[in-house]
Amino acid sequence: MSKLGYFPGCSLEHSALEYDQSSRYVCRKLGIELVELPDWSCCGAHAAHHTQHKLACALSARNLSIATTLGLGSVVAPCPACYSGLKFAQTALKNDPQLKEKFKNELKLDCNAEGKVFSLVELLSQLAPETLKAQVKVDLGELKVVAYYGCLLVRPPKLVQFDDPENPSSMDDLLTAAGVQMLPWDYKVQCCGAVLAVSNPDIQLKLSGDILQMAKLAGAEAVAVACPLCHANLDLRQAQINKYCGSKFKLPILYFTQVMGLAFGASPKELGIDKHMVAAGPLLSKAGINQA
Amino acid sequence: MKIGVFICHCGNNISAAVGVELVARHALRLPGVVCAHTIHHACSEPGQLLIQKCIREKGLNRVVIGACSPRVHEATFQRVLVQAGLNPYLLELANLREQCSWVHEDREAATRKAIDLIDMAVGKVARLQPLLSSKVDVNKRTLVIGGGIAGIQAALDVADSGHEVVLVERTPTIGGNMARMDKVFPTLDCSACILTPKMVELATHPNITLHTYSEVEQVSGFVGNFKVQIRKKARLVDMEKCTGCGACTLKCPIKAPAEFNLGLDKRGAVYIPFPQAVPHIPVIDKSICTYVLKKKCGLCQKICPTDAIAFEQQDEVLEEEFGAIIVATGYELMDWTVYGEYGHGKYKDVITSLQYERILSASGPTGGHIRRPSDGKEPEVIAIIACVGSRDAAHGRPYCSSVCCMYSAKYAMLTREHLPNSRVYIFYMDIRAYSKMYEEFVQRAQEKYGANYVRGRVSKVFERNGRLVLQGADTLLGQPVELEADLVVLAVGITGTASTIALAKKLNISHDEYGFLTESHPKLRPVESSTPGIFIAGACQSPKDIPLTVAQASSAASKVLGLISHDKLETSPLVAEVNIRRCVGCFRCLDVCPFSAIEEQVLRDGSKVARVNPALCQGCGLCSAICPPAAIALSGFTDDQLISQMEGLCSQNPV
Amino acid sequence: MSELLNELKEKVAGVLPKVTCFIGYGAGFDPLRVAPVFIRKTEDIDRLQWNRFCVHNLATYLPPHKYPPGFLFEADEKIGILLKGCDSRSVVQLLQEGIIDRRKLVIIGLPCWGMIDVTKLQGRIDINKVNRVELDEQTIMVFTNQAEVSADVSELLYDKCKACQHPNTLIYDEFMGEKRELTKDIEPFTQVSQLEQMGLSARAEFWDKQFARCIRCKACRNVCPLCYCQNQCLLDTRVPHWTKERVDAQSNRWFHLIRAFHLAGRCTDCGECARVCPMNIPINLLPMKMNQELFELFNWRAGTREGEKPPLMSFQLEEEKIS
């Protein structure tokens, strides 16, 4: 597990650069060597998924096959959509030897079906809490955070087979180990509206607004997320949400890796916290974190 | 050996595709065959008479009939043989219709096959032996397992006909789940009012012996002659001395969740499950009583006016014999806490349907006032979610629980009667109100009682500002809906019980993956189990409501009466038989027999051989397939008969 | 070897008061052969032998069904027996089948390094005129009046010994010597695999030729410790009429197939049937093939685990390896 393939996906190269930065930081600290898959291609996102089963499989199979060629057993994808795509392809190939054979012969894709596809949350959950605790340098005990899992991290349960699909706790456990006060709440897996932000923004704004509202009610000062799209909907569009819902949220949305990074002693800048739309500055000051 | 072969035209059903005359001519050449005829309709009266005439005139001692499937007319033709004075088991049928003329178009090929089938039948019939049924005595006593409404009804029906019944109930009282209910659909009569008289009638019936707080430990024997061990668990209360005054239950300082009220309130370590319990005698919970555990307290003993507390009491095992057994072990609700979307059980005000029955009940923990468990307040908005653990393959419950639609409507009515200002919402998938007065009942709930029916599943229940929020979809409006409620009642699906499965193993009857007992035939033998003499009634067979349960219980009782009306039972002779001279006593047969029909028998020289109990043997033949020296043979399907049947085919030349 | 023999004699002297008879190996008709001995008196203990020729599976004398009472033993006799690892599998299987009573049995176990198949010397020397043998761990010297030959012991081992899986007695009351560790994994079914390299029809032809030579002496059956049906054997009866006494390739094949199926899941691969066959037909391969399949299907190896239910007498609703 110390060395595995890393599939950043498109978001982590651009809009969610800070997720990439913080993920690499946390993994480095924990002794996990991430080998970025050379020449990785698009996971197909939900465009491929909605178009054709085989196409969606083939796109992800290509990335898995790169890992296999490099002799990397397992692959981690921080973005839940990428993770879902890879896991879906791997499961399809495992269950359908004919498809596997077809890919091998026609597309020259040779995927090792034995290795595991991890989401970053799942990967870090394999570590003993003591390993995490050993890295903690900064006390974040004052920080009250809710963990927001979104849809694809723990679902569909038959595919993912990780954590409770209705009331997950893995991210909470990770951040608790990092010393953060995690609050219980009921919107852990509620829909954020996802890409409806583009086609039907009113639906997304309502759904994301509900999530922020519940987080506020729970007493959260920040929301930890593990998905670039969730982050965009909750952070980038928070001003629009306020306008649409008539609310006044100023709730910082942080990647869970950023929160862990802070606990491990990284500066907010190193973790790209300054890149967010909702400023985390006041919160960090309150928690006593030097923002230099 | 004088074999007669009869080939049926079956109108032209067979002769259209098979050259029946050719087949008959061929049959005449076979060894042992003394006559071969074709008949237009072998099963008709002239056909039957012709066969009988041949048997008598030609002195036939074996008969082959090439006609339809033995599944259709084997019994008919067996009767023909009996009428002609032949043993009915000296008959072999060749299936020339269903498995030949109806499925083949090429006349030559069909005829060739028909000839083969006759060859095989003649080969086999030559080896058949006359078989006689044996007779066994029938014990007239009946055991009923389970004291819910099904068991009570069945026991009363059998006992009323003048036969002795023993009823065994696992819990300290009879009454079952029905005793928990408040009012019951579709007439909304009070459950206790119709059930408790029956409970009392049962307890006082001269033909019925009641063992509560007892379990069936071991069952052996067979139809007409079951031997059953019943464990009477120690109640620690002397049933002879106790007057049921209940003083002990008031004094007991220990508290535990009350099973009868499904944990909504507490009971003592010594308790009477509910006020109308039968027998109305307390029981001491040995797992929590401090006197039992540490020899401290003993308050109940001190207070008892009749000195009935008996800490020294021990379990007692009774051995009884019965002719028939009725299993009526009922159901339980599935464990709904697997539903994370409804909070895994963490919200106090998300309750099950049975818990709501107790809340509605005048004898329940709230005295019949609807108060929610968390803070005891009257709820304003009550939401009922149907099909929780029913029709849900994702949670391994694909079947319908068959009563939730109806009791959901009932809850709407009762709730509105109790709390006229309340609002009731029912989230449903479909409404299944199929029985007499049921659809009208649901209509009444909607029209007269203003129940709000929302078609759609609830995807999430969570707490917000101290109220429960239900999110879901109204699939008729095509919109997501959100409802704030004070109390959520889950119509939790019905499942078979683990204790029924354990009992099924003891009884050697089959059950399905959900713990429901399997009937012998889903349409034609609905109350017979897979083992003769054991019958099933009520919700242990499948989810069902009270009217159906009672009907099934009476049906099981009538089946029992049919059985015990005979003094002797005739058993099928198509059973396994041991040739004790050839048996070497390896007892592999005993190991594989699914019906425990094989036992050890010690011969005079001290050697042990197998013996088949013909009353238990069902004639599957597993034993004869595994016996190395072929000492055990299944009558009608012996090795020699099958070899001969195959050789009948393999050794003959095709035409 | 001689130390083990001395220890054996001591152990038997200790066991003999507890049993009425001890079954072991004694001298045979020449130095290359041993024969089973039944020791009932202390003075006979010196007749015991233990060397590299003790191939016989003595377990075959145990099933009371196999011999009528009084023929070998009375019904209630307690018996002592010397068992090699492979032979002890037969005893475990017999115990599993409930045919023998463990309480009436005292087992002396030992490690075995493999037995010498004297027929493998055939051609190099006349094995029926041997008058002296010199044997150490590695080499064997065999002498007749005219000739002498020396050979490597490891080459002369029985095929079953070369594929030995259980060098130490599996169940015993007393164990002599130090247990032998197997140094490497050995494929137990090599003999079967060799035959399977042939094509289907070649194999049919192979067996046709083999079975054509069978003279139906039934020595294979009589020596088998698990063929205990005695005179009730299916191969001897006409009711039901599964077989004929006629001796031809087809009937012989049928005869051996019936035996193979009767041993399915029970045969403990002791190889005695093939050893005693006067026509040298490798009949042990038929049950061995069954064993191979049963091992693959159900991880079953007869006589290696006490108390386990044999695969053909049990089932699972969902079979792991049968679709």
Add this chain to the structure above:
Amino acid sequence: MQPEPRIIGFLCHWCSYAGADMAGTSRMKQPASVRIVRLPCTGRINPLLPLKALMDGADGVLISGCHPGDCHYREGNLYARRKLELLHRFLPFVGIEPKRLRYVWVSASEGARWQTIVEEFTQQVRELNQTLEGYPSEGGKASFSNEDNVSSSEDKSF
């Protein structure tokens, strides 16, 4: 033209025999190849029965019982499955083509399934007959009519 192969079917009374009857009542046409021996249960099948059929010259043996879990006798077919799987794997070792033996599960309602199975298996056996591959006796043969097999007429003298 080759004569139609002769296949012996061993069917349990409760499911598969009823399924074959159902194919008949639904007039589902099939090759006239299978001769059915009715048994109470596939559990009754001693592996020697199908083996003898093959040795005596049947072109194929088709065995069918209730689906696992549906046995009328609860578990007969589950024992049978193990025995038949072993037989199937054993056949090639003595030079008998294992494709001449097939065991299936057909319920009383699966007339159409029975029809398909008969068609498929007959075709499979026809193809084997063309190559004369894997006959139990030397040299193979086209039909067992001229076979001097184990069962001779002496069995028939009653």
